[in-house]
Amino acid sequence: MSARAxxxxxxxxxxxxxxxxxxxxxxxxxxxxxSWNRRGMQNLGVAYALWPALERLYPDPGRRAAAAxxxxxxxxxxxxxxxxxxxxxxxxxxxxxxxxxxAEAVERFKAALMGPFAAVGDSFFWLSLRPFAGMWAALLxxxxxxxxxxxxxxxxxxxxxxxxxxxxxxxWRGGDRVVEQVARAGLPKWGARLRRTSAVGGGAAxxxxxxxxxxxxxxxxxxxxxAVASFAALVVFFGTWALLARxxxxxxxxxxxxxxxxxxxxxAGW
Amino acid sequence: MSALLAALVGGLAAIERKAVLQAQLSRPIVVGxxxxxxxxxxxxxxxxxxxxxxxxxxxxxxxAALPPHDTAATAAIVAAAIGAGGDHLPGAAASLxxxxxxxxxxxxxxxxxxxxxxxxxxxxxxxxxxGEGLPGRALRxxxxxxxxxxxxxxxxxxxxxxxxxxxxxxxxxxxxxxVHAGLAIGWGLVWAAGGAAAVRAAxxxxxxxxxxxxxxxxxLAWAAAAHLGWTEGxx
Numbered sequence: 001m002s003a004r005a006x007x008x009x010x011x012x013x014x015x016x017x018x019x020x021x022x023x024x025x026x027x028x029x030x031x032x033x034x035s036w037n038r039r040g041m042q043n044l045g046v047a048y049a050l051w052p053a054l055e056r057l058y059p060d061p062g063r064r065a066a067a068a069x070x071x072x073x074x075x076x077x078x079x080x081x082x083x084x085x086x087x088x089x090x091x092x093x094x095x096x097x098x099x100x101x102x103a104e105a106v107e108r109f110k111a112a113l114m115g116p117f118a119a120v121g122d123s124f125f126w127l128s129l130r131p132f133a134g135m136w137a138a139l140l141x142x143x144x145x146x147x148x149x150x151x152x153x154x155x156x157x158x159x160x161x162x163x164x165x166x167x168x169x170x171x172w173r174g175g176d177r178v179v180e181q182v183a184r185a186g187l188p189k190w191g192a193r194l195r196r197t198s199a200v201g202g203g204a205a206x207x208x209x210x211x212x213x214x215x216x217x218x219x220x221x222x223x224x225x226x227a228v229a230s231f232a233a234l235v236v237f238f239g240t241w242a243l244l245a246r247x248x249x250x251x252x253x254x255x256x257x258x259x260x261x262x263x264x265x266x267x268a269g270w
Numbered sequence: 271m272s273a274l275l276a277a278l279v280g281g282l283a284a285i286e287r288k289a290v291l292q293a294q295l296s297r298p299i300v301v302g303x304x305x306x307x308x309x310x311x312x313x314x315x316x317x318x319x320x321x322x323x324x325x326x327x328x329x330x331x332x333x334a335a336l337p338p339h340d341t342a343a344t345a346a347i348v349a350a351a352i353g354a355g356g357d358h359l360p361g362a363a364a365s366l367x368x369x370x371x372x373x374x375x376x377x378x379x380x381x382x383x384x385x386x387x388x389x390x391x392x393x394x395x396x397x398x399x400x401g402e403g404l405p406g407r408a409l410r411x412x413x414x415x416x417x418x419x420x421x422x423x424x425x426x427x428x429x430x431x432x433x434x435x436x437x438x439x440x441x442x443x444x445x446x447x448x449v450h451a452g453l454a455i456g457w458g459l460v461w462a463a464g465g466a467a468a469v470r471a472a473x474x475x476x477x478x479x480x481x482x483x484x485x486x487x488x489x490l491a492w493a494a495a496a497h498l499g500w501t502e503g504x505x
Contacts, residue, residue: 034289035396035415037389038334044393048412051405061403068405072397076333079292118333126330130294131471134323137299138464139488141320146312148320149303157293195472196480198327202469203484205324209461211492212361229455233462240466241478248338249325249467250372256463257365260456261449268448 016094017053024052025090026168029083041076046086046110053090057097067093070103077114078121080164084178085113087171109176120187128191128198130156135201139208206233225267232263273349273431276308280345281424287341288331288382289416298322298344305348305427315348318364321457322347324464326375328471336386339378342423346371346430353435358442361457362450366438368460371430378423385418 032045047068058064077085092109095101137152144151163185170181213229214222236259240252283304287296294300302319303312322344329337350367351360392411399408442450469477 030291031289031412033292035389035392035412036288036386037393038386039390040393041334044389044396044409044412047396048409051409054405065400065403065405068409069397069400072393072400122330122332126332127328127471127473130297130330131327131468133294134297134299134327135468138320138323141299141316146303146316148316149300152297152299153293153295160293195474199469199472199474199477199480200484200487202324202465202467202472202477203481203486204488205465205468206462206481206485207488207492209321209458209465212461213455213458229458232455232459236459236462237466240463241470244467244470248375249328249463249470250338250343250375252463252466253325253368253460254372256459257369257453257456260365260454260459261452263455264448264452267451 016097017056017090021052021056022090022168022172025049025086026083026165028052029086029168032079032082040072040074042079042082043072043075046075046082046089047071049086050090050093053093057093067096067103070107073107073110075110075114077118078125080125080160081117081121081167081182083164083168084171084182085110085117087168087173088113088175088178090172091175113179117182120182124187124191125160128194129159131198132194132201135198135205139201139204142208142212206237209233228263228267232259235259272309273353273428273435276305276345276349276431277424277428279304279308280342280349280427281420283341283345284339284419284423285416287339287419289419296341298326298340301341301344302348305345305431306352309349309352309431311352314352314360317360318348318351318367319344321460321464322368324468325460327464327468336379336382338375339382339423340375342378342426343371343373343375345423345427346374349427349431350435350438353431354439354442355436356439356443358439358450361454362442363438363453365453365456365460366442367430367435368457370434370438371426374426378426381422382419385415385422388418389415 028049032042032049035044036042050071051068054064054067058067089106089110092101092106096103096106133152133155137148137155140151141148167178167181171178174181210229210233214226236252236256239255240249243252280301283296283301286292298319302315302322304315306312306315322340326338326340329340331337347364347367350371351363354363354367392414396408396411399411465481469481474480
């Protein structure tokens with residue numbers, strides 16, 4: 001189909017699915033994982049999200065139920081990139097409803113994108129942006145207090161919500177071309193940068209911990225205590241680094257608490 | 271009443287964690303102050319939640335692999351630490367609550383897995399309703415997945431705030447001062463464990479070198495701040 005034909009098609013489609021329906025689909029996509037399960041994963045969530053549009057597109061109850069049923073096939077992707085796929089799936093559903101495409105086209109579209117989008121979303125949001133926002137908010141918390149919560153939410157949610165909305169619109173308008181939109185966002189490149197700053201912050205967290213240990217109410221003469229606390233923090237840091245290859249971080253935190261008690265006993269003998 | 275409000279906050283955060291929105295209101299650095307607010311002390315919640323954010327910074331739900339349930343654990347730890355009351359060193363209550371409820375992260379993960387298996391039955395009901403030509407009823411099944419995380423985390427937080435917290439308060443009061451101080455020191459060291467967790471989570475070959483740069487920068491900033499007399503902080 002030519003670009004002009006596609007543009008014309010998009011205009012026609014828009015008149016069949018009003019903005020209110022698209023908004024409802026988007027809002028319902030925020031509950032995508034409410035019934036996440038190991039067999040179909042987000043399948044029921046997809047059918048739930050698309051339902052307002054399917055109701056509109058298929059006046060015949062039989063075709064409507066069949067349309068909902070085909071979205072119960074296995075589906076799993078990153079929840080923030082799912083709106084891109086849902087938007088594109090809607091565009092395909094419109095064509096299916098018009099008889100311009102077979103129903104399998106919707107399934108093929110979803111199946112082709114869910115894996116790659118899951119990988120991109122996991123890497124950027126879960127492993128890069130969230131650690132970045134959490135790290136810097138936590139590091140500054142001792143000084144900025146509750147503003148740290150606002151900082152975290154803004155750092156994380158401004159890009160998250162903008163992308164979520166824009167990708168839904170891009171999927172709806174562009175159909176298969178949403179892949180180009182996701183590629184243009186450059187998420188892997190930004191993710192790598194954010195992870196580097198998180199690693200820098202990891203080192204700073206050791207110093208923040210030592211700083212908090214030099215507050216009032218803690219033992220012995222300051223200069224000596226600073227040296228001991230710094231050494232203990234380094235032991236915990238490298239011990240955790242080694243332990244994390246096999247155990248969860250909270251086991252290392254348990255060990256840190258035990259070391260703290262040990263230090264206090266040692267300090268009591270000074 | 272505070273424990274009930276905290277249970278409500280914890281339950282809602284547990285839903286937000288995966289089922290609804292996922293704006294990260296369920297992360298330790300947010301849910302800590304929120305539960306603290308329920309007890310009238312959001313700063314204490316932040317004091318506990320900030321290092322826990324680092325400890326569980328790499329916890330990510332990748333595919334079908336479930337991470338430790340940082341939300342349930344943080345909410346319970348904060349509720350127990352504040353519920354302990356009294357005039358203890360803040361780190362001491364946090365450490366003791368962490369020792370008691372840190373493993374709630376693993377319990378929460380297990381319960382989340384149980385919930386996901388139960389959701390398979392929800393989907394089967396939905397498919398059956400679709401087969402009967404009742405799509406509206408079928409799709410409403412989707413929301414049945416919401417109650418389990420709410421109830422499980424809410425009950426845990428209620429237990430922590432209303433029952434275990436006051437017990438921890440008595441225990442802290444009975445502990446010798448040296449153990450009390452040791453627990454407080456331990457909470458400072460948890461930051462170092464969290465720092466290592468963050469560097470690991472970055473998954474970079476030169477992560478330790480970058481961490482060394484961060485440590486050096488922070489030490490310089492601390493020295494400069496001390497020189498200028500800037501010593502305020504929640505610690």
